Amino acid sequence: MTENILGINALTLEEMAGRLRSHPSIRSKLGIASATKALGLTALSDGRPGDDAAALPCDGGYDLLAGEGFIPAFIEDDPWFAGWCAVMVNLSDIAAMGGRSTAVIDQVWAPSAKAAAPLLQGLCDASAAYGVPLVGGHTNLSAQTLGLAASVFGKAQRLITSFDAAPGDLLIAAIDRRGNYRNFDNFCAALDAPGGRLRGDLMLLPALAEDALVLAGKDISQGGLIGTALMLAECSSVGIDINLSEINPPNGIEVERWLRSFPSFGFLLSVAPENAQAVCTRFATRGIDARAIGRITDGSAVTFRSGADSAVFWDHAQTPYLDLGANHA
Structure with missing residues (x-):
C-alpha cells in the first residue's frame, strides 16, 4: 500500500474519515433534524432552513x-x-x-x-x-x-445560498489563517485585527454575490470545514470531492484537526471554474488564504481524495445529516 505526499495511505484515510464522522463537533449538527421535524420545517419552508x-x-x-x-x-x-x-x-x-x-x-x-x-x-x-x-x-x-x-x-441584494452548488463547480475555501486556537477547536484570527480590517473582510462576500461571482456557499461553522462541506452538499443535492493535498492548515496544525476546526473567518464557496481565480484574488488582496480544495460532483457522497486513494466521509443520501425533507429539484 503506497503513501502519497501527505503520508496518508488508503487505510489511514479511511481511519481519519471514521474519526471525523464520530467527532462531537461533527455529530452535533445531527440535532438540527430533530428540531426542524418538531417545528414542521423543510428546505422549502419560508426562510429556507438549511441556509446560514x-x-x-x-x-x-x-x-x-x-x-x-x-x-x-x-x-x-x-x-x-x-x-x-x-x-x-x-x-x-x-x-x-x-x-x-x-x-x-x-x-x-x-x-x-x-x-x-x-x-x-x-x-x-x-x-x-x-x-x-x-x-x-x-x-x-x-x-x-x-x-x-x-x-x-x-x-x-443578491444571495449566496446553500442550495445552488452545481456539479462542475470548484469548492473554494477562504480562511483567515492569521490566528491561533483560543479554546476547543476554535481558531481565532479576529482578536488582534483592527476593526477596519474585520469589517472590510466581511464586505468581500456581498460584493462577490452582487458581482455574480459566487452563487452558493456557507460559512465554516461548528462542524468545521468538513461538516460544512457536508451541509452544502446535502442542501444542494450534490457530492463533493475534497483534495487533501490542497488543505492548508497553519504551521503545526494537523490536517485532521483543521478539517474540524471552527475559524473566526472561514467560508466554503461553490464557484464556476471561470470565476475561481477572480474570487481567490479578492481574498488574497486582503491577506486571506483562498484556494480550490475540491470539486462539486454528481451524487451524494463527500469524499476525501489523497493521491490515488479515496475514502467516503459521508453519503447524505444514505445517512441524512440535516435531513430537511423536501429539497429543491
Whole structure:
C-alpha cells in the first residue's frame, strides 16, 4: 500500500474519515433534524432552513435573520470570548448569505450583574470592532448559570445560498489563517485585527454575490470545514470531492484537526471554474488564504481524495445529516 505526499495511505484515510464522522463537533449538527421535524420545517419552508440565515424577500432584495446559542461549557470556559463570538458568528452568517449586518440583539442569563459583566463586555467589544450596533435584547440576572444567545438582522441584494452548488463547480475555501486556537477547536484570527480590517473582510462576500461571482456557499461553522462541506452538499443535492493535498492548515496544525476546526473567518464557496481565480484574488488582496480544495460532483457522497486513494466521509443520501425533507429539484 503506497503513501502519497501527505503520508496518508488508503487505510489511514479511511481511519481519519471514521474519526471525523464520530467527532462531537461533527455529530452535533445531527440535532438540527430533530428540531426542524418538531417545528414542521423543510428546505422549502419560508426562510429556507438549511441556509446560514433566513432570507425573506423585501423591496427587491432580502431581509436576513439569523441567531446563535452557546453551550454552557463554552460560556463558562471564557465568558468574554463567548460574548465576542455571539456577535462575530452571527455577522459571519449574514455575510455567508451575501448580506450586510445591520443590528444585533442579545439574550443573557446570569446569577448576578457581576457574573454577567465579562460576557456583556465581550458583546460590546465585538460590536464596536465590527461596527454593528447592539440594539437591545433580553436580560435575566436571576439564573443559576450563565447563558447566552444572540440574533442578527441584515440585508442582501443578491444571495449566496446553500442550495445552488452545481456539479462542475470548484469548492473554494477562504480562511483567515492569521490566528491561533483560543479554546476547543476554535481558531481565532479576529482578536488582534483592527476593526477596519474585520469589517472590510466581511464586505468581500456581498460584493462577490452582487458581482455574480459566487452563487452558493456557507460559512465554516461548528462542524468545521468538513461538516460544512457536508451541509452544502446535502442542501444542494450534490457530492463533493475534497483534495487533501490542497488543505492548508497553519504551521503545526494537523490536517485532521483543521478539517474540524471552527475559524473566526472561514467560508466554503461553490464557484464556476471561470470565476475561481477572480474570487481567490479578492481574498488574497486582503491577506486571506483562498484556494480550490475540491470539486462539486454528481451524487451524494463527500469524499476525501489523497493521491490515488479515496475514502467516503459521508453519503447524505444514505445517512441524512440535516435531513430537511423536501429539497429543491
